Amino acid sequence: MSFPKYPEYKDSGIDWLGEVPAHWRVCKLGFQYKVDLGKMLDAKRITGDALVPYLRNQDVQWGRINTDSLPVMDISEGELERYTVRHGDILVCEGGDVGRAALWAGSDRKVGFQKALHRLRPWTRGSQKSEYLLAVLFAAKISGYYDQDESKATIAHLPAEKFRQLRFPFPPAQEQQIIAAFLDHETARIDALVEEQKRLIELLNEKRQAVISHAVKSFGDGPAGKLGYYIDLLPGYAFPSSGFDHDTGVRLLRGVNVSVGSTRWDDVVYWPYDEKIRGLDEYWLKEGDLVIGMDRPWISSGARVARIKNSDLPALLLQRVARVRARNGLDQDFLELALSSQEFKDSIEADMTGVSVPHISPEQISSFRIALPKVDKQSEIVQEARRELDKLTQLLEEASINITLMQEHRSALISAAVTGKIDVRGWRADQQPEQSEVLMAAEERASYS
Structure with a gap:
């Protein structure tokens, strides 16, 4: 897939961003988003009528949020706006795997969030596209941006005030929407290919097990x-x-x-x-x-x-x-x-x-x-099995390489789009652009399987 560059760039002043399109704004996160930490759990207040399920650090993973078997905490009526999430909020891990983030797209039911999580919410509805910022946060994470700024006094963490001061790129809202739609479409395509390779690995492992079992059963006459x-x-x-x-x-x-x-x-x-x-x-x-x-x-x-x-x-x-x-x-x-x-x-x-x-x-x-059976018969059966297993091992290695290539391509595509290294404003979902060389190589390897 080939995309043009923007006609004009400017220095962002941030190492991991480099140059960004001249019309993009690069500013502190707190200027565009309200950043709030969740509520500290009070073990003495887990009873009563004001109990609300809440999200923990481990519930927030890239691309998904766990909502099964959530614990509950006391969040009063007056605290609901401050400590619950609504559609479009971004949740970001404050500690542990600092910066890991996911978008809340759940129902209207009340769900809170613990103090180990930041909630990002645009100051004005419609002014920003959270799907775009989520991709930016991913690119920042893999670039090591948080490693340069996180406090390491006790455990790795990202205080709210420091998070608000970090600077990120913000194109116009309409352009954010186009970039987010482009990435949603393209990463879904890559993810589907990755899943195909994972299924192939499962089948190859099953075949490997069958070859081994056949060899072992061949010794049944001894x-x-x-x-x-x-x-x-x-x-x-x-x-x-x-x-x-x-x-x-x-x-x-x-x-x-x-x-x-x-x-x-x-x-x-x-x-x-x-x-x-x-x-x-x-x-x-x-x-x-x-x-x-x-x-x-x-x-x-x-x-x-x-x-x-x-x-x-x-x-x-x-x-x-x-x-x-x-x-x-x-x-x-x-x-x-x-x-x-x-x-x-x-x-x-x-x-x-x-x-x-x-x-x-x-x-x-x-x-x-x-x-x-006798030793020479053992050797004969083992050699036959080894030939088949070597072929399967090669196919398994190729499938693993395919997955690595596609995941690297996915990350590179996200980073290129959200930092303005490619201009996707002319992209349309109904177009069928030429595949990237990386994906072509990955799919070519897969076809051998």
Whole structure:
């Protein structure tokens, strides 16, 4: 999609905005919107006839507001105008994920908002388009604008007075409406494509599970026995969390580091090279080891079973993760398939009825019954399964890339429109403009699937 630039620009004086169209106004938020914090919860006043459901910080997410099972607080008749929302209000998180915002488009029923939220409301009805400002707030958020201004005295937060002083771009109201309509149309199209890719990922994961199950069932003609006879299983060592270091030492492989088919180290803790690790030789991981997360061992994309690579080392095994090695004629590759199979999951979940946080024990892993043919037959079946799984892995990676590209395009499109880098005043919803190169590339990848 190609749009022209505006004929004339001026310096906004704000780094993340840069130059804006010459006829746009750049001013403090408080000049255009009334900014109010919600009511502080008084636990002693949650009884009586003046109870009103209210929104909390966690209820406000980008693009949506949760209205299910809201708590209630006391808001008297005289406080309703000040502490409730109406159609067109914007709610912005004051703390936590500072600046996260959503538009209230709910019914006329009275709903309040807590002090952890700002309510933005135009001083004069019709003078501003809140849908446009919501997009501006998103662009400001991803640019890091709030990071430069938020107070960090205790926890990250954005006081009302400071929020009112922040400066944002304000085109004429009619132009705001055009930009908002353009973004609503285009982001909806992108979101639909993203959902298609997410559905594709679900189907590919189902296919992956079917391939694994087929391979495991192919071993049905061999003698059956408990998995414990064929494996060397070791639960991790109970390193005390009080001794964790977040900068130096040896990496500790925790449950959070075990994903489906791979390890991930974006959240790492270390243990110092001290006396504590002497005598723990068996807990040092080796290349080719299998590890399984024992808390919540299954997630939507599959079993949290991974193979240790050379790049994961050195690392020590922490409690709530089990290290598993094949022995007694069991192929290590097939062991990985077995631990990832639906059959293994079904056998374990039979013992988990009513458990709120799924956890598997070494005894449950060892008790899984498995049938094994000769080693050469194991290798043959595993190789066939691996070929299919490699194809599916490639398709899953491509789908994930598609999603990333489209989400990046979405963010870039919003930023370009609300900062005036593109002129969409001539856009019409009934037009069918040429697709952007990013979306074309994403859809081309999707077509291979």
